[in-house]
Amino acid sequence: MESEQPHVEDQISLSKYSKRVILETILGRPDGGVGLIGRRIVVGGWVNRPASSEKEPAVQAPEAVGPKDVSCVEVLQSRLPFFRSIIKVFGGDHHRMRDKLDTIIPKPPQPSISILQISDGSCVSSLRVLVDSALASPSHVMPTGTCILAEGIVQKPLLQDKEIIELKAEKIVHVGLVDQDRYPLSKKRLPLELLRDSTHFRPRTTTVASVMRIRNALTQATNTFFHENRFLYVQVPIITTTDSQGSSEIFQVTTLLAKQKADDQSAATDDFEELASQLEAKQKQKSGKNSVQTDKVNFSEDFFSCKTYLTVSGRLHLESYASALGNVYSFGPRFRANKFDSKKFLAEMWMVELEMAFSELELIVTGPFEKISYTEAVETLKQVTERKFETKVEWGVSLSEEHESYLTEEIYKKPLIIYNHPKELKPFNIRLNDDGKTAAAFDVIVPKVGALIRGSQSEERINMLSTRIKELGLEKKQYEWYLDLRKHGSVRCCGFSFLFDPLVLYATGLNDVRDAVPFPRSFGKANN
């Protein structure tokens, strides 16, 4: 960049919506901001933990500071001889510099300059800001996490170190204090596991802020990719009556148990009484045989007059749009009430799903990845002797996370496509292969991440679909709308879903998906 643009204009990119200059537009310039020296700007951000110390820098008497507990102010003072010589070289506003030196050299009464590194989340880099104690008390502005909005002049650093520019504050517009005793990030650098208890603060750490910028870039790239490839975005419903995978790990959506305001006791009572009477009816029916029918009666009083769930997958709905618009995709939250604790899967995850009309699976399963059939995968795993798996490998049983990891990390050591799974392991609408046993599906397994993509070709033969619905004991009525797509202008359709959150895990090299998601939700854990 620098060679392409040797003469940087001293233009400042103001945010359209505030006078604040976003730090990335200064620090991310090819010249690192040097072209802006002398300019007056407004910056905002949060005070970083000083790089030289794991402890909070407090304003202390110099003699109380040990060599390891050195604060920012200390660093400046210890370099004073060098500092003085630089100022001599600069010349210029000598009188003012002299004043500043006087304020830094500790003597009673003790005016001082707080030297802060502030970040505003727009980039990894931070800006050094010098705040005279006449503008704001060091004890107010120096604690890690303090919010500052400051107007000042960009200048060449008074201290010669890695910084290229710094801001000399002339006006402090806003200070958001920190209660140091209670602020979790005041303490020394927290590991990611502990940060998970403070999901509302952790984006203020360099690691999580970086993860979120990567997440943002991947989100935009995902949308751009599909847009450029002429896929239309369809917002599939989150609340659905269709349990697309016949899963029991599903969240129910209801207003029957609705939260009632404290001042609305009578309504609360009504709702609970209603539910109680439904339960009574249910219990009476238990002695009878047809309890599924009873469920229907129970939920006829619910908001949608029927049972509704949080969607596990939007692919059935997406297919209805593929059967009209051709290539479509969706990108949104999907839900699974999975109680299994996993570093790879959460109860709420963002998923990219796509459906392509007029396509067959052969066209998708081509690519540079290693490809093995489910049957081959099972045979390979059965021959493994040097590792004891917790769950037994057997044809017809799902490969577990440990099986998939072993294949991709230990045996193939690269991403792996496993295709043609037993039909019993896949949803009712996946196309049955000619062997009558396996379904036209594939999973892409990625080292460290696990199953990132699950793809399949939809069953276009309506009699096969009906048979599968019967075999799986699904309630046919729920799927009539989907069967309709086969009865009228059926098209061969392929698609896949890919979990966005593990993609972020993969791109960042993190180990736990909880650190890749803004507010993770998993069994027993929903903080806010």
Next chain:
Amino acid sequence: MESEQPHVEDQISLSKYSKRVILETILGRPDGGVGLIGRRIVVGGWVNRPASSEKEPAVQAPEAVGPKDVSCVEVLQSRLPFFRSIIKVFGGDHHRMRDKLDTIIPKPPQPSISILQISDGSCVSSLRVLVDSALASPSHVMPTGTCILAEGIVQKPLLQDKEIIELKAEKIVHVGLVDQDRYPLSKKRLPLELLRDSTHFRPRTTTVASVMRIRNALTQATNTFFHENRFLYVQVPIITTTDSQGSSEIFQVTTLLAKQKADDQSAATDDFEELASQLEAKQKQKSGKNSVQTDKVNFSEDFFSCKTYLTVSGRLHLESYASALGNVYSFGPRFRANKFDSKKFLAEMWMVELEMAFSELELIVTGPFEKISYTEAVETLKQVTERKFETKVEWGVSLSEEHESYLTEEIYKKPLIIYNHPKELKPFNIRLNDDGKTAAAFDVIVPKVGALIRGSQSEERINMLSTRIKELGLEKKQYEWYLDLRKHGSVRCCGFSFLFDPLVLYATGLNDVRDAVPFPRSFGKANN
């Protein structure tokens, strides 16, 4: 476009993922596809209802066809003299043309050409495809909604009419039949209200397909806008423990009532018994005073060990990210269990929300729209005599849809910003104005659409926030994480949420938001 690119290359844009050519890449060319004449291509799509008829074209004996019931085949036959003369002019493959004429002129045995208009959803235009009965029976391929994948040669139309090119099919790769008696779109053009009962088919109509393409364009434009303006995308959680607006119109998420598979009766019983015993405990407590405490105990056995809801608004969560990354936005589904039937609001709607750190409301409420305070709005409406409102206008009461419509459609006749609402009408976290009565909020009301945008400045003073939480009788524990943001490095933050679905309504000129949403969900209505 045409003037810029007079010589169109005869390149075909193949989809990366199938041999099918997307119609928009042919019909949307500056030359309308003329440059492709003579090329062999594969196209796929669904058969349109013939423009000349509201009825399904069936293969009929010509004598049975009345002048108004004219079918596509009929149209061709009625223009045969002209057709013959064109062929003479063309010359070329005379012998083959002669054969074709023979097949079209009805005589026993009756080979014929089905003339179809097919759409693949990529654009409004359709392509004419000629299918010889030797390739596929007219009764199979002609019904509206039939799916066809055909390989053929692009040719100049044999009939001179509005079409610029047509495809002479040489191979029919796939036909998806239609059960005409049951296919709702077989019947004459359905009004949008009736199409709502067939959400899975309606994207096959020109209107809804167009709406969905506009929706897609608006979605992409929204993301591009924020990306270009350096807002970071944050996926806020859908499942939340925080009822951000203290609303009683909220959906609860639970696994306590989880759907059980028919073969899993005992587990179902357990769950219901558990719930029943919780209700019993609840009923015992009803005689006591602290029923809110009881609720907590009840839901400790739920998936997240507490009560969880579908998010009404992501702005509180977004603010936590604005307090670290600066300018952030989110775009996703939000939920409100509103039983009020409305053409403008649904139970599940997509919303764009943004938060800007270091901003105050003054910076946002500038623009070309008319601006009035809530108090002025109430005074204006009170003076209205020519219209009787269903709900009385009174200071301190929410303006209803009819009030807002009247102001924007009848009085101001343009989009309108109403600001400074009584604090009681806004969530606990909106900044209290200096008058102590109103909150720093604004709504943007748009003719025909209603409240499109709701914006506000967050309360940065923690004592004010605590007071508001107490005044509203909210459970403070639920908001501790949010109060934390004020205790540690608080920043002035503004933002707004804007409903995406009414924006589509506005852009398309439709009257009912149900027609602008792929699968609408409203009180009592969730089809799939």
